[in-house]
Amino acid sequence: MNINVLFNVPHEFALSPIISTYFFLLGMGGGCSMLSIWATLTGKKDYKPIAKIGAVFVIILFCCAPLLLIIDLGQPLRFWYFVTLFNFSSPLTWGSIFLCLYPIFASAYITFMFMGWTRTYKALAWCLLPVAIGYITYIGFVVSMGVATPAWNTPIMPAYFVTAAMSTAIAWMTMVAIVRYWLLSWKWSDEQRGLDFAIIIKLTRFLSLFLVINLFFVFTQQVHMRFGSDWAATAAQFLLEGKMGMSFGIITLLFGTFLPLLVIALPKINKQLPILFVCMFFVVIGIYVMRFSITTGSQFLPIM
Amino acid sequence: MSNTKKWGMVIDLNKCVGCHSCSVACKTENEVPPAVFRSWVKISEKGNFPEAKSSALPVLCNNCENAVCVRVCPVTASYQRPDGIVMIDPHKCVGCKYCMAACPYQVRHINPVRRYAQKCFFCYHRIDNGLKPACVDTCPSGARTFGDLNDPASEISVMLVNNSTSVLKPEAGTKPNVYYIGLDKDIANPLKGVDLEHFRHHDIELLDGVFE
Numbered sequence: 286m287n288i289n290v291l292f293n294v295p296h297e298f299a300l301s302p303i304i305s306t307y308f309f310l311l312g313m314g315g316g317c318s319m320l321s322i323w324a325t326l327t328g329k330k331d332y333k334p335i336a337k338i339g340a341v342f343v344i345i346l347f348c349c350a351p352l353l354l355i356i357d358l359g360q361p362l363r364f365w366y367f368v369t370l371f372n373f374s375s376p377l378t379w380g381s382i383f384l385c386l387y388p389i390f391a392s393a394y395i396t397f398m399f400m401g402w403t404r405t406y407k408a409l410a411w412c413l414l415p416v417a418i419g420y421i422t423y424i425g426f427v428v429s430m431g432v433a434t435p436a437w438n439t440p441i442m443p444a445y446f447v448t449a450a451m452s453t454a455i456a457w458m459t460m461v462a463i464v465r466y467w468l469l470s471w472k473w474s475d476e477q478r479g480l481d482f483a484i485i486i487k488l489t490r491f492l493s494l495f496l497v498i499n500l501f502f503v504f505t506q507q508v509h510m511r512f513g514s515d516w517a518a519t520a521a522q523f524l525l526e527g528k529m530g531m532s533f534g535i536i537t538l539l540f541g542t543f544l545p546l547l548v549i550a551l552p553k554i555n556k557q558l559p560i561l562f563v564c565m566f567f568v569v570i571g572i573y574v575m576r577f578s579i580t581t582g583s584q585f586l587p588i589m
Numbered sequence: 590m591s592n593t594k595k596w597g598m599v600i601d602l603n604k605c606v607g608c609h610s611c612s613v614a615c616k617t618e619n620e621v622p623p624a625v626f627r628s629w630v631k632i633s634e635k636g637n638f639p640e641a642k643s644s645a646l647p648v649l650c651n652n653c654e655n656a657v658c659v660r661v662c663p664v665t666a667s668y669q670r671p672d673g674i675v676m677i678d679p680h681k682c683v684g685c686k687y688c689m690a691a692c693p694y695q696v697r698h699i700n701p702v703r704r705y706a707q708k709c710f711f712c713y714h715r716i717d718n719g720l721k722p723a724c725v726d727t728c729p730s731g732a733r734t735f736g737d738l739n740d741p742a743s744e745i746s747v748m749l750v751n752n753s754t755s756v757l758k759p760e761a762g763t764k765p766n767v768y769y770i771g772l773d774k775d776i777a778n779p780l781k782g783v784d785l786e787h788f789r790h791h792d793i794e795l796l797d798g799v800f801e
Contacts, residue, residue: 288775288782291643292632297625297699299689359684359704366683370664377663377687431690432657432761514760519780587779589631589648589695 298584299433305577307353308424309453312446312576313569314346315421316454318391322417325398325410331480335488338461339454340395347388376426383419390416421450428580435517436524436583439509445502448495449572455492456545456568459485463562482556489561492568493549496542503538520586524578528585533578541571594672596711597738597766598725599748600647602773604732607632607645611724611733615649618712618723625698627709628724633776644776647733649724650675650696650709651757651765658688658697666706673738673766674713679705693761711735738766 321339324332355364367381390413397406425443432438462485470478510521525534545564549555607630615621615628628649634641656675659667666681667688677688682705689697689706697708712722716735720726725733736745748754754768757777775781 286635286775287637287641289634290631290782291634292630294626294629294631296695297686297689299686357685359686359699359706360682363683366664366681370666370681372660372663372665375661375663375687377661377685381663427687430657430661431687432693432763433690433695437690515778516780588693589779 293587293589296588298581300428300431300580300584301357302577302581303353303357305580306573307350307357308428308446308580309573309576310346310350310353311424312421312450312572313453313457314343314350315387315417316450316452317342317346317458318387318413318417319421319451320454320458322394322410322414325407326414328407331484334465334481335458335462335484336398338458338465340391340398342454342457342461343391344395347391351384376423376430379419380423380427383416383423386416387413387420418447421447433588434583434586435510435514435520436579436586439506441502441505441509445499445506448498448502449575452492452495452499453569453572455488455495456565456572459488459492460562460565460569462488463558463565466558485558485561486556489549489555489565492565493546496546496568500538500542520583523586524583529578529582532574532582537571537575537578540567541574542568593739595738595766596652596672596674596716597736597745597768598649598711598722599734599745599752599754599768599770601732601734601748601752602645602769602771604730605630605645605647605728606730606732607643608729610727610729611647614723614727615709618715621707622700622702624701625707627696627698627707631776633782635773635775635782644773646769646772646776647724648694648696648757649767650711651694651763651767652709652711654764654766655762657691657693657761657763661687661691663687670713674711675708676710676713677706677708679703682706693758693763694765 317339321336321343324336324339355361358364367377368385371378373379390409394406394409394413397409422443425446428437428446429439429442462481466481466485470481473481507521507525510517523529545568548560548564554560609630612626612629616626619627621627628647631646631648633644633646635644636642652673652675654673656667656669659669659675663685664681664683666678666683667675668678669675684699684705686699686706689695689699697706699705700707715722721735725735734745734748736743738746740746749768752770754770755772756765756768
């Protein structure tokens, strides 16, 4: 039966591109701290540069991300209500708790790390770990509790957002490690150069694991939605084949996931730093596009 | 019979002529700014010429019993009165739009002037004074019936007993308090009747609004 909508009211997007960018930066910052904590807790000296690079990006990204959240508020000057009025059934309340605890633990951890107080910052790494997990997980719950759009309202969203955050952080830190290698390796000894190169390669292997998990989540989400309601099936098609096909399908999946996985898997090119650098860049861009496609892009589908 | 009132509305779509007077009355009564609506009428056309039929679907906040917007509001600005009306405290709302993301009916908006969330409150200021909501009072065809769902003798309860009614998106599990008589499921389906090509052509326009 042919149906035409002759009149309806347009609506403002609830989650704007500013929020997608906030999710991306917050995920990357949280992922960097997770990597830094991992490098600290494994206790291997080789990973110390990673821990320090991660710590520096934790500071930079934490300074940028919450500002975007405040800018997007209708009443930006009321942002402090988030820490005075609580509703524990809202993931945003849990998010504000993590957003408050995170800088306290992270700044203490980073300060003691750069002061070289090993035992103190290791203890602080244990304290920061659950806070950092909450910090990168809450955004997934925020999206998954948005009933308005079927692309958000899936149970895998928190786990998917965590692995996406980890992928971005690893890719970003690999890019920084490669730049560091290019700029400083000429004055290092052969042994130091070899160690740094090995760390870069290990990071890319680590990344491949998260990329495979990401692919599994995309597959699960697609299957779950396509065999769900008509609305969910349309949303799934919209993400992969429709309007978001170019961004989510091509940029995120093809260039941001399959291509880097292929490069990491091929022995002839998986140690070529320029190629790895380009692939890591694609991963970072791909995850940003994923955040945009799922959070903001999904709202292109009519809700009412 | 419960002592507490529980307000609800029945909209008889067989009577609705799609004149939009409810939208105008709502805007006037609640000083709703231009470009946003608390209550509107979606007009669709079903069938092929010469048997095409025009249908009107009035949309407003369902003041759901199981209101997702209340659950997700981080600053408790959204709350539910004992009579079931979902309210927003303008002094608490930070305008985070999370209630908009959670609402499956897209009936909330950010007031473009005051920058906090707003929606239909069943004209609570009128019903607290014994009047009916503005949209109900103004409907020329008498398509809207408002009343206490807990009172079995009320007009709305009698209508619910005597007619087959449905709600929008029952699968969302929100238990809406706005019921429709003669609701065509194709007309209620947001994806039917929308040319996705049309959405493609209007993407840039939509994004302009997003960045504003």
